[in-house]
Amino acid sequence: MATASSPRQQLDNPQTLAAVPDRNGSSPTKLAPKKFVRLTLWPLVAATFFMVSGGTYGTEDIVHGAGYGRAILILLITPLLWSLPTAFMIGELSSALPYEGGYYAWVRRAMGNFWGFQEAWLSLVASIFDMAIYPTLFVAYLTRMFPWFQVNNRGWWVALTVVVACALLNIAGVKVVSLTSLWLFLALSAPFAAIVLIAPFKLGALANAVTKPTTSTVDILGGLLICMWNYMGWDNASTIATEVERPQRTYPRAMLVAVCIVAVSYVLPFAALWATGLKSTAWETGAWADIAGLVGGPILRVGVVLGGIISAFGMFNALVMSYSRLPLAMAQDGMLPAFFGKLQRKSRAPWVAIIALAIGWAMCLGLGFARLVTLDILLYGASLLLEFMALAVLRFREPDLPRPFRVPGGLFGAIAIGIPPMLLLGFSVIRSEHESILGMSSFAFGMILVVAGFVVYFVNHALKPAGWSVPEESKAQPAA
Helix, strand or coil, rough: CCCCCCCCHHHHCCCCCCCCCCCCCCCCCCCCCCCCCCEEEHHHHHHHHHHHCCCCCCCCHHHHHHHHHHHHHHHHHHHHHHHHHHHHHHHHHHCCCHCCCCCCHHHHHHHCCCHHHHHHHHHHHHHHHHHHHHHHHEEEEEEHHHHHHCCHHHHHHHHHHHHHHHHHHHHCCEEEHCCCCHHHHHHHHHHHHHHHHHHHCCCCCCCCCCCCCCCCCCCHHHHHHHHHHHHHHHHHHEEEHEEEECCHHHHHHHHHHHHHHHHHHHHHHHHHHCCCCCCHHHHHCHHHHHHHHHHHHHHHHHHHHHHHHHHHHHHHHHHHEEEEEEEECCHHHHCHHHHHHHHHHHCCCCCHHHHHHHHHCCCCCCCCEEEEEHHHHHHHHEEEEEEHHHHHHHHCCCCCCCCCCCCCCHHHHHHHHHHHHHHHHHHHHHCCCEEEECEEHHHHHHHHHHHHCCCCHHHHHCCCCCCCCCCCHHHCEEEE
16 A cells, blocks of 8 residues: 555545645646647637547448438437537536546546546547548448458458558648548538538439448437437547637637537438438438438549548547547556656657557557447447536536636535436446357457456555556656
8 A cells, every 4th residue: 555645545535536646746537739730710629529529421321221311310319418518528627627537637646546536547548449440431431432451351451551541641740630630621521521412412312223232230329329429529629629729718619619510421411312212221321422422423422431441530620639548647646657657759649559549559450440439439338437526526616617618507406417328328237238259248358358457456566556657757758
Protein backbone atom coordinates (compact mmCIF):
# COMPACT_ATOMS: atom_id res chain seq x y z
CA MET A 1 0.00 0.00 0.00
CA ALA A 2 1.08 3.57 -0.59
CA THR A 3 2.37 5.68 2.26
CA ALA A 4 0.35 8.59 3.64
CA SER A 5 2.44 11.05 1.68
CA SER A 6 2.07 9.23 -1.64
CA PRO A 7 0.44 11.27 -4.41
CA ARG A 8 -1.10 8.00 -5.65
CA GLN A 9 -2.88 7.39 -2.36
CA GLN A 10 -4.05 10.99 -2.11
CA LEU A 11 -5.51 10.80 -5.60
CA ASP A 12 -7.38 7.63 -4.71
CA ASN A 13 -9.60 9.83 -2.56
CA PRO A 14 -12.12 11.46 -4.96
CA GLN A 15 -12.94 14.18 -2.45
CA THR A 16 -9.36 15.46 -2.47
CA LEU A 17 -8.63 14.80 -6.12
CA ALA A 18 -9.53 18.30 -7.26
CA ALA A 19 -7.15 19.88 -4.76
CA VAL A 20 -4.16 17.55 -5.15
CA PRO A 21 -1.53 18.87 -7.57
CA ASP A 22 0.25 16.74 -10.12
CA ARG A 23 3.95 15.97 -9.79
CA ASN A 24 4.82 19.18 -11.58
CA GLY A 25 2.41 21.23 -9.45
CA SER A 26 -0.43 21.47 -11.99
CA SER A 27 -3.93 20.05 -11.73
CA PRO A 28 -4.27 16.34 -12.52
CA THR A 29 -4.26 15.53 -16.23
CA LYS A 30 -4.38 19.21 -17.16
CA LEU A 31 -1.56 20.40 -19.38
CA ALA A 32 -0.15 23.84 -19.83
CA PRO A 33 -1.80 25.73 -22.70
CA LYS A 34 -0.31 24.94 -26.06
CA LYS A 35 0.33 27.91 -28.32
CA PHE A 36 1.45 25.96 -31.37
CA VAL A 37 -2.00 24.64 -32.42
CA ARG A 38 -5.64 25.15 -31.49
CA LEU A 39 -8.71 23.54 -33.01
CA THR A 40 -11.55 25.98 -33.68
CA LEU A 41 -15.25 25.13 -34.03
CA TRP A 42 -15.45 23.72 -37.56
CA PRO A 43 -12.29 21.61 -37.49
CA LEU A 44 -13.57 20.18 -34.18
CA VAL A 45 -17.00 19.54 -35.73
CA ALA A 46 -15.31 17.74 -38.65
CA ALA A 47 -13.11 15.66 -36.34
CA THR A 48 -16.14 14.81 -34.16
CA PHE A 49 -18.12 13.86 -37.28
CA PHE A 50 -15.50 11.27 -38.17
CA MET A 51 -15.10 10.06 -34.59
CA VAL A 52 -18.86 9.39 -34.50
CA SER A 53 -20.11 8.83 -38.01
CA GLY A 54 -18.05 9.25 -41.14
CA GLY A 55 -21.16 9.69 -43.26
CA THR A 56 -23.93 7.32 -44.33
CA TYR A 57 -21.58 4.39 -44.87
CA GLY A 58 -22.10 1.47 -42.51
CA THR A 59 -25.85 2.16 -42.12
CA GLU A 60 -27.03 -0.05 -45.01
CA ASP A 61 -27.91 -3.05 -42.84
CA ILE A 62 -30.32 -0.91 -40.81
CA VAL A 63 -32.64 -0.67 -43.82
CA HIS A 64 -32.14 -4.35 -44.63
CA GLY A 65 -33.15 -5.37 -41.12
CA ALA A 66 -35.94 -2.88 -40.42
CA GLY A 67 -37.26 -1.67 -43.78
CA TYR A 68 -37.29 1.96 -44.92
CA GLY A 69 -39.99 3.35 -42.64
CA ARG A 70 -38.78 1.80 -39.42
CA ALA A 71 -35.13 2.42 -40.36
CA ILE A 72 -35.75 6.14 -40.79
CA LEU A 73 -37.74 6.18 -37.53
CA ILE A 74 -34.83 4.45 -35.75
CA LEU A 75 -32.38 6.92 -37.28
CA LEU A 76 -34.47 9.84 -36.00
CA ILE A 77 -35.26 8.51 -32.52
CA THR A 78 -31.82 7.11 -31.68
CA PRO A 79 -30.04 10.50 -31.61
CA LEU A 80 -32.73 11.84 -29.27
CA LEU A 81 -32.39 8.95 -26.81
CA TRP A 82 -28.72 8.11 -27.32
CA SER A 83 -26.72 10.94 -28.90
CA LEU A 84 -28.32 14.08 -27.47
CA PRO A 85 -28.06 13.01 -23.79
CA THR A 86 -24.46 12.02 -24.39
CA ALA A 87 -23.71 15.30 -26.16
CA PHE A 88 -25.23 17.27 -23.25
CA MET A 89 -23.18 15.28 -20.72
CA ILE A 90 -19.99 15.85 -22.72
CA GLY A 91 -20.82 19.52 -23.17
CA GLU A 92 -21.00 20.06 -19.40
CA LEU A 93 -17.98 17.99 -18.40
CA SER A 94 -15.78 19.25 -21.24
CA SER A 95 -16.57 22.86 -20.42
CA ALA A 96 -15.99 22.33 -16.69
CA LEU A 97 -12.92 20.07 -16.95
CA PRO A 98 -11.11 20.62 -20.26
CA TYR A 99 -8.32 18.18 -19.42
CA GLU A 100 -6.10 15.98 -21.55
CA GLY A 101 -7.61 12.50 -21.47
CA GLY A 102 -11.19 13.80 -21.41
CA TYR A 103 -13.60 11.22 -20.03
CA TYR A 104 -10.82 9.38 -18.19
CA ALA A 105 -10.00 12.62 -16.30
CA TRP A 106 -13.69 13.23 -15.48
CA VAL A 107 -14.27 9.78 -14.00
CA ARG A 108 -10.96 9.88 -12.12
CA ARG A 109 -11.80 13.23 -10.57
CA ALA A 110 -15.32 12.17 -9.62
CA MET A 111 -14.65 8.65 -8.33
CA GLY A 112 -10.91 8.21 -7.88
CA ASN A 113 -8.04 6.34 -9.46
CA PHE A 114 -9.65 2.90 -9.58
CA TRP A 115 -12.68 3.94 -11.62
CA GLY A 116 -10.62 6.35 -13.69
CA PHE A 117 -8.40 3.43 -14.64
CA GLN A 118 -11.45 1.28 -15.48
CA GLU A 119 -12.82 4.07 -17.69
CA ALA A 120 -9.58 4.18 -19.65
CA TRP A 121 -9.35 0.37 -19.75
CA LEU A 122 -12.89 -0.08 -21.09
CA SER A 123 -12.38 2.64 -23.70
CA LEU A 124 -9.06 1.27 -24.91
CA VAL A 125 -10.28 -2.35 -25.03
CA ALA A 126 -13.42 -1.22 -26.87
CA SER A 127 -11.16 0.64 -29.29
CA ILE A 128 -9.46 -2.65 -30.19
CA PHE A 129 -12.73 -3.83 -31.72
CA ASP A 130 -14.01 -0.42 -32.82
CA MET A 131 -10.88 0.47 -34.74
CA ALA A 132 -10.86 -2.84 -36.63
CA ILE A 133 -14.24 -1.90 -38.15
CA TYR A 134 -13.01 1.02 -40.25
CA PRO A 135 -10.27 -0.76 -42.21
CA THR A 136 -12.87 -3.52 -42.76
CA LEU A 137 -15.25 -0.95 -44.29
CA PHE A 138 -12.38 0.53 -46.29
CA VAL A 139 -11.72 -2.87 -47.88
CA ALA A 140 -15.47 -3.52 -48.39
CA TYR A 141 -15.81 -0.42 -50.56
CA LEU A 142 -12.48 -0.85 -52.30
CA THR A 143 -13.46 -4.34 -53.45
CA ARG A 144 -16.67 -2.92 -54.95
CA MET A 145 -14.48 -1.11 -57.44
CA PHE A 146 -11.55 -3.54 -57.58
CA PRO A 147 -12.65 -7.16 -56.85
CA TRP A 148 -9.00 -8.16 -57.24
CA PHE A 149 -8.48 -7.20 -53.60
CA GLN A 150 -10.87 -9.96 -52.46
CA VAL A 151 -8.42 -12.66 -53.54
CA ASN A 152 -6.24 -14.39 -50.94
CA ASN A 153 -5.20 -12.03 -48.12
CA ARG A 154 -4.93 -8.87 -50.19
CA GLY A 155 -7.78 -7.19 -48.33
CA TRP A 156 -6.03 -7.78 -44.99
CA TRP A 157 -2.85 -6.16 -46.27
CA VAL A 158 -4.86 -3.16 -47.47
CA ALA A 159 -6.47 -2.86 -44.03
CA LEU A 160 -3.06 -3.04 -42.38
CA THR A 161 -1.83 -0.28 -44.69
CA VAL A 162 -4.70 1.93 -43.47
CA VAL A 163 -3.62 1.35 -39.85
CA VAL A 164 0.00 2.24 -40.60
CA ALA A 165 -0.84 5.31 -42.72
CA CYS A 166 -3.18 6.79 -40.07
CA ALA A 167 -0.64 6.14 -37.32
CA LEU A 168 1.96 8.08 -39.30
CA LEU A 169 -0.47 10.96 -39.97
CA ASN A 170 -1.24 11.21 -36.26
CA ILE A 171 2.41 11.23 -35.32
CA ALA A 172 2.63 14.24 -37.66
CA GLY A 173 0.27 16.08 -35.29
CA VAL A 174 -3.28 17.10 -34.41
CA LYS A 175 -3.36 19.97 -36.92
CA VAL A 176 -2.74 17.59 -39.81
CA VAL A 177 -5.50 15.28 -38.61
CA SER A 178 -8.10 18.03 -38.08
CA LEU A 179 -7.51 19.71 -41.44
CA THR A 180 -7.56 16.32 -43.15
CA SER A 181 -10.90 15.57 -41.48
CA LEU A 182 -12.42 18.83 -42.71
CA TRP A 183 -11.49 18.21 -46.35
CA LEU A 184 -12.47 14.53 -46.18
CA PHE A 185 -15.88 15.54 -44.80
CA LEU A 186 -16.52 17.78 -47.81
CA ALA A 187 -15.31 15.11 -50.24
CA LEU A 188 -17.44 12.24 -48.92
CA SER A 189 -20.58 14.42 -48.62
CA ALA A 190 -20.61 15.34 -52.32
CA PRO A 191 -21.87 12.01 -53.78
CA PHE A 192 -24.68 11.75 -51.21
CA ALA A 193 -25.76 15.31 -51.94
CA ALA A 194 -25.94 14.24 -55.59
CA ILE A 195 -28.11 11.22 -54.69
CA VAL A 196 -30.53 13.42 -52.73
CA LEU A 197 -30.79 15.83 -55.67
CA ILE A 198 -31.19 13.16 -58.38
CA ALA A 199 -33.59 10.78 -56.57
CA PRO A 200 -36.73 13.00 -56.90
CA PHE A 201 -36.44 12.62 -60.68
CA LYS A 202 -36.62 8.82 -60.33
CA LEU A 203 -39.81 8.36 -58.29
CA GLY A 204 -40.72 4.66 -58.42
CA ALA A 205 -38.16 4.05 -61.16
CA LEU A 206 -36.17 1.46 -59.19
CA ALA A 207 -39.11 -0.67 -58.00
CA ASN A 208 -38.11 -3.50 -60.33
CA ALA A 209 -34.38 -2.86 -60.35
CA VAL A 210 -32.19 -5.95 -60.37
CA THR A 211 -29.57 -5.71 -57.62
CA LYS A 212 -26.72 -7.90 -56.48
CA PRO A 213 -27.96 -10.71 -54.15
CA THR A 214 -27.28 -9.81 -50.53
CA THR A 215 -25.90 -12.02 -47.81
CA SER A 216 -26.97 -9.86 -44.86
CA THR A 217 -28.76 -11.66 -42.01
CA VAL A 218 -29.36 -8.53 -39.91
CA ASP A 219 -32.80 -8.31 -38.28
CA ILE A 220 -34.50 -5.25 -36.74
CA LEU A 221 -32.68 -5.64 -33.41
CA GLY A 222 -29.41 -5.96 -35.26
CA GLY A 223 -30.33 -2.86 -37.22
CA LEU A 224 -30.92 -0.95 -33.97
CA LEU A 225 -27.50 -1.98 -32.65
CA ILE A 226 -25.85 -0.88 -35.89
CA CYS A 227 -27.72 2.42 -35.60
CA MET A 228 -26.44 2.85 -32.04
CA TRP A 229 -22.92 2.14 -33.26
CA ASN A 230 -23.33 4.76 -35.99
CA TYR A 231 -24.41 7.32 -33.37
CA MET A 232 -21.81 6.61 -30.67
CA GLY A 233 -18.41 8.05 -29.92
CA TRP A 234 -19.28 11.63 -28.97
CA ASP A 235 -16.99 11.49 -25.96
CA ASN A 236 -13.97 10.67 -28.13
CA ALA A 237 -13.47 14.33 -28.96
CA SER A 238 -13.06 15.16 -25.27
CA THR A 239 -9.58 13.63 -25.00
CA ILE A 240 -8.02 16.48 -27.01
CA ALA A 241 -9.53 19.27 -24.88
CA THR A 242 -6.22 20.99 -24.23
CA GLU A 243 -5.75 21.35 -27.99
CA VAL A 244 -9.08 23.13 -28.60
CA GLU A 245 -9.57 26.90 -28.76
CA ARG A 246 -11.76 28.08 -25.85
CA PRO A 247 -12.99 24.54 -25.01
CA GLN A 248 -15.60 25.79 -22.54
CA ARG A 249 -17.43 27.48 -25.40
CA THR A 250 -16.38 25.39 -28.39
CA TYR A 251 -17.24 21.89 -27.11
CA PRO A 252 -20.98 22.35 -26.40
CA ARG A 253 -21.48 24.11 -29.74
CA ALA A 254 -19.48 21.49 -31.64
CA MET A 255 -21.43 18.61 -30.06
CA LEU A 256 -24.86 20.04 -30.90
CA VAL A 257 -23.87 21.00 -34.46
CA ALA A 258 -22.33 17.58 -35.07
CA VAL A 259 -25.45 15.74 -33.79
CA CYS A 260 -27.60 17.62 -36.33
CA ILE A 261 -25.17 17.04 -39.21
CA VAL A 262 -24.86 13.32 -38.49
CA ALA A 263 -28.64 12.81 -38.26
CA VAL A 264 -29.25 14.67 -41.53
CA SER A 265 -26.47 12.77 -43.31
CA TYR A 266 -28.15 9.47 -42.34
CA VAL A 267 -31.82 10.22 -42.94
CA LEU A 268 -31.92 12.25 -46.17
CA PRO A 269 -30.18 9.73 -48.50
CA PHE A 270 -32.37 6.83 -47.29
CA ALA A 271 -35.53 8.91 -47.60
CA ALA A 272 -34.50 9.83 -51.16
CA LEU A 273 -33.90 6.17 -52.12
CA TRP A 274 -37.18 5.09 -50.50
CA ALA A 275 -39.01 7.34 -52.95
CA THR A 276 -37.42 5.53 -55.91
CA GLY A 277 -39.14 2.27 -54.94
CA LEU A 278 -35.91 0.33 -54.39
CA LYS A 279 -36.53 -2.76 -52.26
CA SER A 280 -35.12 -2.73 -48.74
CA THR A 281 -33.68 -6.21 -49.29
CA ALA A 282 -31.15 -4.70 -51.73
CA TRP A 283 -29.19 -3.21 -48.84
CA GLU A 284 -26.13 -4.65 -47.07
CA THR A 285 -22.75 -3.33 -45.96
CA GLY A 286 -21.10 -1.76 -49.00
CA ALA A 287 -24.29 -1.66 -51.09
CA TRP A 288 -24.27 2.13 -51.47
CA ALA A 289 -21.89 1.79 -54.41
CA ASP A 290 -24.18 -0.38 -56.57
CA ILE A 291 -27.29 1.56 -55.59
CA ALA A 292 -25.63 4.87 -56.46
CA GLY A 293 -24.87 3.37 -59.87
CA LEU A 294 -28.59 2.69 -60.38
CA VAL A 295 -29.43 6.28 -59.47
CA GLY A 296 -26.72 8.25 -61.23
CA GLY A 297 -24.74 5.87 -63.42
CA PRO A 298 -21.11 4.75 -63.22
CA ILE A 299 -19.70 8.18 -62.33
CA LEU A 300 -21.84 8.45 -59.20
CA ARG A 301 -21.01 4.84 -58.35
CA VAL A 302 -17.31 5.62 -58.47
CA GLY A 303 -17.92 8.75 -56.37
CA VAL A 304 -19.70 6.77 -53.65
CA VAL A 305 -16.98 4.10 -53.62
CA LEU A 306 -14.33 6.77 -53.24
CA GLY A 307 -16.46 8.39 -50.54
CA GLY A 308 -16.68 5.07 -48.68
CA ILE A 309 -12.93 4.71 -48.79
CA ILE A 310 -12.55 8.32 -47.59
CA SER A 311 -15.09 7.75 -44.79
CA ALA A 312 -13.39 4.66 -43.38
CA PHE A 313 -9.98 6.29 -43.59
CA GLY A 314 -11.22 9.53 -42.03
CA MET A 315 -12.92 7.76 -39.11
CA PHE A 316 -9.87 5.68 -38.31
CA ASN A 317 -7.59 8.69 -38.65
CA ALA A 318 -9.62 10.90 -36.29
CA LEU A 319 -10.05 8.15 -33.69
CA VAL A 320 -6.32 7.46 -33.53
CA MET A 321 -5.97 11.07 -32.37
CA SER A 322 -8.59 10.52 -29.66
CA TYR A 323 -7.60 7.16 -28.24
CA SER A 324 -3.87 7.88 -28.17
CA ARG A 325 -4.42 10.67 -25.61
CA LEU A 326 -5.61 8.17 -22.99
CA PRO A 327 -2.25 6.42 -22.41
CA LEU A 328 -0.62 9.86 -22.59
CA ALA A 329 -2.81 11.28 -19.81
CA MET A 330 -2.44 8.13 -17.70
CA ALA A 331 1.34 8.25 -18.02
CA GLN A 332 1.34 11.91 -16.98
CA ASP A 333 -0.69 10.93 -13.90
CA GLY A 334 1.74 8.15 -13.02
CA MET A 335 -0.85 5.43 -13.71
CA LEU A 336 1.19 4.00 -16.61
CA PRO A 337 4.94 3.87 -17.24
CA ALA A 338 6.39 7.21 -18.32
CA PHE A 339 7.40 6.05 -21.80
CA PHE A 340 3.71 6.12 -22.85
CA GLY A 341 3.93 9.89 -22.37
CA LYS A 342 6.79 10.39 -24.82
CA LEU A 343 6.02 13.09 -27.39
CA GLN A 344 7.32 13.59 -30.90
CA ARG A 345 9.67 16.59 -30.91
CA LYS A 346 7.95 18.76 -33.54
CA SER A 347 4.28 17.75 -33.45
CA ARG A 348 4.18 16.78 -29.73
CA ALA A 349 2.07 13.75 -30.69
CA PRO A 350 2.21 10.78 -28.26
CA TRP A 351 4.09 8.55 -30.68
CA VAL A 352 4.70 5.62 -28.31
CA ALA A 353 0.99 5.42 -27.43
CA ILE A 354 0.03 5.62 -31.10
CA ILE A 355 2.35 2.78 -32.10
CA ALA A 356 1.32 0.56 -29.16
CA LEU A 357 -2.39 1.01 -29.92
CA ALA A 358 -1.91 0.51 -33.67
CA ILE A 359 -0.38 -2.91 -32.99
CA GLY A 360 -3.43 -3.91 -30.94
CA TRP A 361 -5.87 -2.64 -33.58
CA ALA A 362 -4.07 -4.55 -36.34
CA MET A 363 -4.47 -7.81 -34.42
CA CYS A 364 -8.31 -7.67 -34.73
CA LEU A 365 -8.56 -6.99 -38.45
CA GLY A 366 -9.85 -10.51 -39.22
CA LEU A 367 -13.05 -10.35 -37.12
CA GLY A 368 -16.43 -9.90 -38.87
CA PHE A 369 -18.36 -6.62 -38.95
CA ALA A 370 -21.41 -7.67 -36.86
CA ARG A 371 -19.26 -9.32 -34.18
CA LEU A 372 -17.03 -6.25 -33.93
CA VAL A 373 -20.05 -3.95 -33.54
CA THR A 374 -21.62 -6.08 -30.77
CA LEU A 375 -18.43 -6.20 -28.69
CA ASP A 376 -17.72 -2.53 -29.31
CA ILE A 377 -21.15 -1.37 -28.09
CA LEU A 378 -21.04 -3.66 -25.03
CA LEU A 379 -17.68 -2.34 -23.80
CA TYR A 380 -18.31 1.24 -24.85
CA GLY A 381 -21.63 1.16 -23.01
CA ALA A 382 -19.90 0.22 -19.75
CA SER A 383 -17.51 3.17 -20.11
CA LEU A 384 -20.40 5.50 -21.00
CA LEU A 385 -22.19 4.43 -17.80
CA LEU A 386 -19.19 5.58 -15.77
CA GLU A 387 -19.23 8.95 -17.56
CA PHE A 388 -22.90 9.58 -16.71
CA MET A 389 -22.14 8.56 -13.12
CA ALA A 390 -19.27 11.05 -13.07
CA LEU A 391 -21.65 13.80 -14.23
CA ALA A 392 -24.02 13.12 -11.31
CA VAL A 393 -21.28 12.59 -8.71
CA LEU A 394 -19.55 15.86 -9.60
CA ARG A 395 -22.86 17.72 -9.38
CA PHE A 396 -23.29 16.31 -5.86
CA ARG A 397 -19.69 16.64 -4.62
CA GLU A 398 -18.64 19.81 -6.40
CA PRO A 399 -21.78 21.94 -6.82
CA ASP A 400 -19.68 25.11 -7.05
CA LEU A 401 -17.43 23.85 -9.84
CA PRO A 402 -17.61 26.44 -12.66
CA ARG A 403 -19.74 24.99 -15.46
CA PRO A 404 -19.99 27.31 -18.48
CA PHE A 405 -22.48 24.82 -19.95
CA ARG A 406 -24.92 22.88 -17.76
CA VAL A 407 -27.29 20.00 -18.36
CA PRO A 408 -30.70 21.54 -17.52
CA GLY A 409 -32.80 20.32 -14.61
CA GLY A 410 -30.32 20.51 -11.74
CA LEU A 411 -29.14 17.31 -10.05
CA PHE A 412 -32.29 15.48 -11.18
CA GLY A 413 -31.57 16.39 -14.80
CA ALA A 414 -27.96 15.25 -14.49
CA ILE A 415 -29.17 11.84 -13.28
CA ALA A 416 -32.19 11.46 -15.58
CA ILE A 417 -30.26 12.28 -18.74
CA GLY A 418 -28.33 9.02 -18.47
CA ILE A 419 -31.40 6.77 -18.27
CA PRO A 420 -32.37 6.57 -22.00
CA PRO A 421 -28.85 5.62 -23.19
CA MET A 422 -28.60 2.93 -20.51
CA LEU A 423 -31.97 1.45 -21.53
CA LEU A 424 -30.80 1.26 -25.13
CA LEU A 425 -27.66 -0.53 -24.00
CA GLY A 426 -29.90 -3.31 -22.73
CA PHE A 427 -30.45 -4.28 -26.37
CA SER A 428 -26.72 -4.80 -26.82
CA VAL A 429 -26.71 -7.21 -23.88
CA ILE A 430 -29.57 -9.19 -25.45
CA ARG A 431 -27.83 -9.41 -28.81
CA SER A 432 -24.43 -10.23 -27.33
CA GLU A 433 -25.88 -13.54 -26.09
CA HIS A 434 -26.42 -14.57 -29.72
CA GLU A 435 -23.00 -13.60 -31.09
CA SER A 436 -20.07 -15.90 -30.36
CA ILE A 437 -16.32 -15.50 -30.21
CA LEU A 438 -13.72 -18.08 -29.20
CA GLY A 439 -16.48 -20.57 -28.46
CA MET A 440 -18.41 -18.37 -26.00
CA SER A 441 -21.07 -15.68 -26.24
CA SER A 442 -19.92 -12.16 -26.93
CA PHE A 443 -21.46 -11.14 -23.58
CA ALA A 444 -19.33 -13.67 -21.69
CA PHE A 445 -16.25 -12.62 -23.62
CA GLY A 446 -17.00 -8.97 -22.91
CA MET A 447 -17.44 -9.66 -19.18
CA ILE A 448 -14.04 -11.37 -19.12
CA LEU A 449 -12.52 -8.23 -20.60
CA VAL A 450 -14.31 -6.05 -18.02
CA VAL A 451 -13.06 -8.18 -15.12
CA ALA A 452 -9.59 -8.14 -16.64
CA GLY A 453 -9.56 -4.38 -16.05
CA PHE A 454 -9.92 -4.97 -12.31
CA VAL A 455 -7.07 -7.47 -12.35
CA VAL A 456 -4.78 -5.20 -14.38
CA TYR A 457 -5.39 -2.29 -12.00
CA PHE A 458 -4.53 -4.25 -8.88
CA VAL A 459 -1.46 -5.82 -10.51
CA ASN A 460 -0.40 -2.34 -11.62
CA HIS A 461 -0.97 -1.01 -8.08
CA ALA A 462 0.93 -3.93 -6.53
CA LEU A 463 3.93 -3.35 -8.81
CA LYS A 464 4.01 0.42 -8.19
CA PRO A 465 2.00 1.33 -5.06
CA ALA A 466 3.13 4.95 -5.22
CA GLY A 467 2.50 5.20 -8.96
CA TRP A 468 4.90 4.95 -11.85
CA SER A 469 7.67 7.53 -11.66
CA VAL A 470 7.19 10.45 -14.04
CA PRO A 471 10.38 12.47 -14.57
CA GLU A 472 9.86 16.21 -14.56
CA GLU A 473 11.39 16.60 -17.99
CA SER A 474 8.94 14.12 -19.55
CA LYS A 475 6.16 16.72 -19.29
CA ALA A 476 8.24 19.70 -20.12
CA GLN A 477 10.12 18.40 -23.15
CA PRO A 478 9.11 16.16 -26.05
CA ALA A 479 11.05 12.98 -26.77
CA ALA A 480 13.36 12.85 -29.72
